[in-house]
Amino acid sequence: MSSNARLNMVGLLFGAVFGGLLTGANLHEYDTIHSMLRLDEPDVFLLMASAIGVSAPLLWLLERRGVVTPFGGRMSLSRSKPQRHHVVGGALFGLGWAIAGTCPAPALIMVSSGAMLGLVAIPGIFLGLHLRERQTLATLATAAHVGDGEHRDTAPSGS
Amino acid sequence: MFDVLPDRVPWYVVGPGLGLLIVGLFVLANQPLGASGAYVQTAGLVRRRENVAVWRVWYFVGMFAGGLVVTHVLRSGAGELRSGYDSLRAVFPLWAVVPMVFGGATLLGYGAGMAGGCTSGHGLCGTSQRSPASVTVTATFMAVAIATTFVLRVATGGDL
Numbered sequence: 001m002s003s004n005a006r007l008n009m010v011g012l013l014f015g016a017v018f019g020g021l022l023t024g025a026n027l028h029e030y031d032t033i034h035s036m037l038r039l040d041e042p043d044v045f046l047l048m049a050s051a052i053g054v055s056a057p058l059l060w061l062l063e064r065r066g067v068v069t070p071f072g073g074r075m076s077l078s079r080s081k082p083q084r085h086h087v088v089g090g091a092l093f094g095l096g097w098a099i100a101g102t103c104p105a106p107a108l109i110m111v112s113s114g115a116m117l118g119l120v121a122i123p124g125i126f127l128g129l130h131l132r133e134r135q136t137l138a139t140l141a142t143a144a145h146v147g148d149g150e151h152r153d154t155a156p157s158g159s
Numbered sequence: 160m161f162d163v164l165p166d167r168v169p170w171y172v173v174g175p176g177l178g179l180l181i182v183g184l185f186v187l188a189n190q191p192l193g194a195s196g197a198y199v200q201t202a203g204l205v206r207r208r209e210n211v212a213v214w215r216v217w218y219f220v221g222m223f224a225g226g227l228v229v230t231h232v233l234r235s236g237a238g239e240l241r242s243g244y245d246s247l248r249a250v251f252p253l254w255a256v257v258p259m260v261f262g263g264a265t266l267l268g269y270g271a272g273m274a275g276g277c278t279s280g281h282g283l284c285g286t287s288q289r290s291p292a293s294v295t296v297t298a299t300f301m302a303v304a305i306a307t308t309f310v311l312r313v314a315t316g317g318d319l
Contacts, residue, residue, distance in 0.1 A: 016224050037308035046174065055177075078290060090296040090299030093267045096264060103267060
């Protein structure tokens with residue numbers, strides 16, 4: 001199997017476990033997100049905090065050790081400075097998140113769990129991303145200044 | 160099918176599980192796992208762009224498949240068709256809920272594109288990298304979402 005094919009299988013597997021974990025915690029349910037944002041229950045905040053609490057120290061340690069990854073070269077974390085588009089983008093995201101009660105991964109799981117309005121949310125997310133992409137292409141912005149979310153690279157280095 | 164999962168797996172299982180998954184993808188591919196990036200790459204593949212990170216399209220498929228497996232295999236009695244927005248529909252009629260969901264989703268998609276990530280990319284993976292940009296995005300969307308929810312609650316007389 002080629003390196004690309006193996007990386008694709010990694011993507012499929014990690015996506016399935018990620019989706020499965022979110023489904024287990026009912027993060028695809030409007031009520032879960034809405035109760036969290038109403039500050040009725042701390043579960044989702046604790047979930048996120050415990051995820052970061054586990055991964056942040058491990059990532060710090062592994063980067064310091066100079067781990068070389070099989071698909072992406074030497075492990076290097078990115079730590080960009082906050083810019084205006086982070087604040088504005090985050091605010092728009094928060095507004096939409098509170099109204100729709102879902103975000104990109106849970107919207108997919110809504111559909112796979114039978115919540116049919118996920119079929120309305122998914123095209124909306126695609127449209128929003130598309131509108132933004134069209135705008136940045138027009139201003140010749142590059143992916144490099146986008147930040148440390150998943151949009152930082154289109155492909156792992158060395159593939 | 161098999162009723163092996165509780166109705167809601169507790170946060171202290173799912174949270175650390177997600178943490179290990181994030182570490183796993185950095186160790187294997189030096190990449191953050193994020194959902195909105197998977198949307199971007201999937202749209203790129205459909206539109207036959209160059210330089211598509213195909214593994215993120217597989218990631219997109221995987222998220223959907225993971226939801227299917229948990230709903231239909233590991234849980235029983237779940238998976239029947241429903242709107243998914245019962246409490247929103249108790250306050251608003253369906254003709255209002257559909258544009259709310261679509262409009263909200265468009266806004267969050269646009270915002271994720273502008274910020275360069277969403278709840279997973281910035282909220283989990285970026286903060287795990289101790290990125291000041293990701294911490295800023297996460298604090299902003301949390302604060303705005305909590306404030307928006309409060310406004311919706313007041314505007315509906317406490318019904319929502």
